[in-house]
Amino acid sequence: MTALLKNKQTTSEIGLSGRTAVLDLTGGLYLPEDDALLVADLHFEKGSSFARRGMMLPPYDTRETLNALKEAVFRFDPRLVVALGDSFHDVGGPERLGDEERAALAEVQKGRDWVWVTGNHDHTLPASIGGRVMSEMTLGPLTLRHEPAEGAASEVAGHLHPVGKVVMRGRATRRRCFLTDGSRCVMPALGAYAGGLNACDAAFRPLFPKGFTAHLIGTERIFAIAKAMLCRD
């Protein structure tokens, strides 16, 4: 079985409210009609946020997240990039950003329209961080916001950090995933230290009254997994 998986397949296409959406192995979502790349929950500077409280996590999370972001941006070379909130782990994050990381961020932003949608961790963002700051945004039929709104349709959001857990014959794996019912999509967190909330959690139920398909991000490709195959933690 593993032999079949040798070739990396970085993307997988789905339909979303009449649009084509390309799910990316990095956790990004690309909308070809709008030439827009969406990313969610980058949680930059989460490591340093913990370090302030005495937990000295490796200070490479921002770099790592930036690498994933770069990979997605260079793959699609989009006109527009929208970060769906919680781009920084706390409001002090932008100030703690290292010089190297700041430069790397500027490099990916260069020549693109860049939108920071605000989230609960980063309700304000300094102008020095570049791009535009918005509380939500519309793109064709789609509304882009941080926290999914119950009852809304045609929406792409983040906030919940969905992960799917699969157990097959006693072996378990837990991976980040996109959840979608064809109208709404909740995106996985892209941040290197961003934890996850199990897709079976009650928080997802009101968002997908008719159920969802989970697109789990594997090592080499993205897998479409039926809701019934997912397990609780």
Add this chain to the structure above:
Amino acid sequence: MPKSAASHLPQVFRDWFQSRGWEPRAHQLALLAKAQEGRSVLLVAPTGAGKTLAGFLPSLVDLSGGKPLGREKRTLHTLYISPLKALATDVARNLETPVQEMGLPIRVETRTGDTPAHKRARQIERPPDILLTTPEQLALLLAHREAGDLFKDLRRVVLDELHSLVTSKRGDLLSLGLARLFSLAPDMTAVGLSATVREPDELRKFLMPQRHGDASRANDLADLVVVEGGAKPDIRMLDLKERLPLAGHTAGLSMPAIYRMIRDHKTTLVFVNTRMQAEYTFQELWNLNDDGLAIALHHGSLDVSQRRRVEEAMIAGKLRAVVCTATLDLGIDWGDVDLVVNVGAPKGASRIMQRIGRSNHRMDEPSKAFLVPANRFEILECRAALDAVHEAAQDTPDARVGGLDVLCQHILGMACADPFRPEELYEEIRSAAPYANLSWEDFEACIAFVATGGYALRAYERFAKIVKGQDGFWRVRDARVAQQYRMNVGTIVESTMIKVRLGKTSRSRPGTVLPRGKILGEIEEYFAETLTPGDTFLFAGEVLKFEGLGEDAALVTRANPGTDPKIPSYEGGKFPLSTFLAARVREILADPFEWDRLPAQLTEYLLQQRRRSIVPGPRDLLVETFPRGGRFYMTCFPFEGRLAHQTLGMLLTRRLERARLKPLGFVANDYGLAVWGNGDIAARVGREPGFLDELFSEDMLGDDLEDWLAEAALMKRTFRHCAVIAGLIERRFPGQEKTQRQVTISTDLVYDVLRKHEPDHVLLRAARADAATGLLDVRRLGMLLQRIRGRIIHKALDRVSPLSVSVMLEIGRERVYSDDADEILAEAEAALLDEALA
């Protein structure tokens, strides 16, 4: 009793011994003499030799002429450290007897995690003469600002069950604590109490500060007092008339015989190797229990209160048998046990001797024990163990090299106690035997880790937990850091356990289970993670149905009567076969003259194996290949224990994958492993005669191992332990689970990031060192690969051989280990497609 020796003993003690009809034993007097000469000493004695009294006698004598008990302030004279809280309490109780009967002016107290805060504070303010505690509590005491005052007059430290302490990280922590005690109390002597071990010198080093400047190193060893074993144990293998199965560990066939033995003896301890076996054995015995004998169950996952009840009933002599795991391996006095039954393979010679020692706690009478093999291979192992017991051969593990994660914890603790100068602390740490070879670079890396995480990217300087001042001293930044240390002390990472709570079905909403029932005990988090709601498993003597993970516990309900547990095993407490016994098993197997000593059913089986394939020599590796059910199988028999075999299996499948032999899975047990797939390995060997040598070559421990470790769940778990011990992330506490789960960071994510950016970080080095000897047993795998170089014997068979059947039977019984997430996901995705196409 030699006159001169007895003269060390004050009259009141001589009278006391006489009043009990005892005579002080030679080793008790020897320890007294050593103490009076100011020597540290290791006492090696079998169970029942009166070790504890020997350890305390010098202190009791010394204190017998002291200040009368009153309000006057006392100084701490003797510190006693035991690996178990329960043992400390037990010893305190036993000490009270001589103290009271002789009317000695001595105050004895315990200090454990259960000691209330006001009593702890008082113990530091007004210490008792003798304090009984655990390694973790010692670490906490030493990190206290008053530690210097508390310990400066300490005369003696007694380390009980030293042989069991030194084999783990708790031993590392204890060694560092001991080094600090020697600095604080230069007049102190250390006494180690130990069961018989292979290398007493390692323990003798542990008890002495190791001095590096001294060329002679003559003073690096504590004195040694050995008590020769008493009567030879009466130990036999249970010989059943029925044929034992070729695999499996439940010993179902032997249960009636075990039950009869329990009936015929006063009190029996039934030792098993895993909690699952304990559960099974307990259930089977109760099924047979027509006489209504009081048979109890005791293992580490059961709720503490339940364990305490069993222990109390045992001491009170109310039980006829206890089915137990390693939790009862240590020397708590259980009263009058007259038979020990060991179900399943003994796994180690020293372990079996310590277990046997639990019967007849008087050393002049022979202990009586039965070994009960559960499958035909275990007959071999039992035979090897019987020989070892007969020769009194030992196979206790090698001395540890101190873990760097433990060192990090210790450094923070020392900073909490007092500002330190690195050069001085370094010398003190190197005086601890496990850290004698610690390099200055590693020490500095640990300090840097404690301060700011020790990363090449120096991003956290302004958040540093310890700070170096102008005067060259390192200080802890503030009281909050010290608080953090206190919350996270210790080397036992408990957070991997999840409570098991009995749920109640909701009346208003059928099908909903409410977390309202009692706690039954704990299971490993990783076991709970592989359970799916509806799965059934054996626990606490009953079949339970897993309902899901609640807020703080795994929620279960009682399964309908007659339900078979679906989930076969959880590995808690499973020991790998010791290197020593493994070698003996290989020797017995290789020597047909030895076969005469084996039960007929095994000899017959080996003869069959010889006809159909071969029986390998003691240093050879037999590799068999055969087709079966459209697949190609390869089995091999290194006899190096399941952990090493699992790692070998992982690496072999990677290599077979690369060789385009399309492996599909593997299973391993203590004796061998089987790999299967779609590629014909025998055909490949036919074309490339050197193929197997290549496949099993030692270089698999290079890149292949590294690649696998990147993803291996076992490695991530190992890293998590190191991260918690070193203080990178905080422990989770019971009751805090929910909030903590939201706050804590996944160590898997940290592992991935760290491995990529700083592969040589001190924590990764600590984790790799653990993997080498721990769950992955890489070290033993290395020895195995070296041993079999050029000695692989390949047999291409047309069907499975008798030997191979034994490991093939594990398929489906044991979990197939694979960490390949994509493989699991592809399978789940295919299930969706199947559904769509149906």
